[in-house]
Amino acid sequence: MCQHIVLIGPPGSGKGTQARYLHACLGHHIIGAGDLLRREMDAGTPLGAIIATYVQAGHLAPLPILMQLVEQEIRALPPERGIIFDGIPRSRTQAAALDDILRRYQRSIDAAIHLRVPDQVVRQRLQARGRPDDTPAVIRERLRIYHARRPELLDYYRRRGVLVEVEGDKNATPDDVFQRIRAALHLTCRQEEPDDHTHTPA
C-alpha cells in the first residue's frame, strides 16, 4: 500500500505535476510545501511576511514554521486518507521532523520517489514558468540548496528501503514519467470518479 508518498526532485522537476497524477490515481490529499507557504504569504499574515523573506531569496523557510503548517494540514485529514508530499522534505532534518509528526498520527512514509531531471532541463522550465522567484539568481540558489541537501535526503529514505528512482529526462512527457512511477510502485489506480472531497479511499 502506498498511503504516504514523498516526491523528491529539483525545482522544476515536475513534482507538482506528478503529485496531481498520483492524486487522480489514488485520491490522496496533496500537501505541497511551496503552496502551503505561498498561501500564508498571500494571506498577508505576520508569518507570511517572514516566509516571504526566505522564498524571495530562494532559501528554505524555517523548519518550525513549515512543520506547523504541515501539521495543521495533517490534523484536518480523516485518518484513512493517504497523503502525497510535494516539496517536503527537502533535507534530512525535515525528513526526520516529518516522520515525527506522521508518527503522532499513526502514519508513515511508504515510498520516496526521486525524480531525476538534469539541471539544464529544469533551468529552462523554471525560466519559462516565470514565477516571481524564478529569476536566474534565485533559481541558481534553489538548485544549489537542492544539490547540497539531496545526498543526505536520498540516503535517509534509501536506508528505510523506500527510495524509488525515476528518470524524468527531457524527452519524457509527464505521462511517461507517471507510467514509470506507476510501474515502480505497482500502483493500481482507482476507478475514475468525480473529485468529491468527502470521498476517502481506503
Ligand SMILES: Nc1ncnc2c1ncn2[C@@H]1O[C@H](COP(=O)(O)OP(=O)(O)O)[C@@H](O)[C@H]1O
Ligand atoms: N520543504 C521546504 N522547506 C522550506 N522551504 C520550502 C520548502 N519547500 C518550498 N520552500 C520554499 O518555497 C519556495 C518555492 O518552492 P516550490 O513552490 O516547491 O517551488 P520549486 O520546487 O520550484 O522550488 C522555495 O524556493 C523555498 O523558499
